[in-house]
Amino acid sequence: MVYVKWVFWGLFWTGVIAFLHYTLPQHDVVRITDTYEKRVNPGDNSLFWSNADTGADPTATERDVFFIQTFRANDKPMIYRNEDTGWGWPPYFKFDTSNLQAEASDMMSKKSAENAQWVVVRHYGWRNEFFSIYPNAVSIWPVAGPDVQIIPWVKIVILLLLAASAWAIRVRWRRFWNGREKQGDTEWGVGRG
């Protein structure tokens, strides 16, 4: 019977960690090779696309989406999409998609180029070829080379806050139940006695 408890908590924490891994920002150092726009009609995987109706018709499912093609330091490709998140979830409040596309376009450099232009892409989301989902690029800035160290401050702060509040809740939960056991269970005996 105790396996049920383990499985439940295992699934719970897997869900929490997956959610955080998807939503919190990550940084990749890549070389941009192309930017393009493609018509997309999200169906089963629409959870992983943003339709943030910043000015456009919110009911239309088919729309044109910006993409940014990049290569990582190990010469493997990584494609990002570039969509507004608007006022919706996740709370990046990204409205400057077109600006970002222009900046990305400006920093393209092919493999054969003498000086490859390396950039950091801050993004959230997952790349999964099987489901055709792409991470959403939030901002881009140039860096000197592929070996720069990026410290993910926002992730650190948010995870610390979450851990602190989880611990605070756990402590109070324990205190409450320990208090109840000591007092014993009278019929109306909940309180400070």
Place this chain on the structure above:
Amino acid sequence: MVALMRLLIFGLIALTVLYLAISWYSRSVRRRKMERDWEEAGRPGDRNTYIETGMAQYEQSLRKRLIWLVYIVPVVTVVVIIYLTNFM
């Protein structure tokens, strides 16, 4: 625009619920402290008067005004995120 209205309305409701909950909790903690203080100070005078004076002082205090941070902090955070994401 509709999405912004939705965010504002739900945000307002959620923050108001949080504000009221924290307000009530803070006031009840304060009241219990007043009751304990009266005991510890050697029971000077009428219990209810002592407690009500203490609560009146609480109503004017900084501690009560700090609860407004429940509204201010999320709004400031959102504005900062918008600036950092879009204008930097």
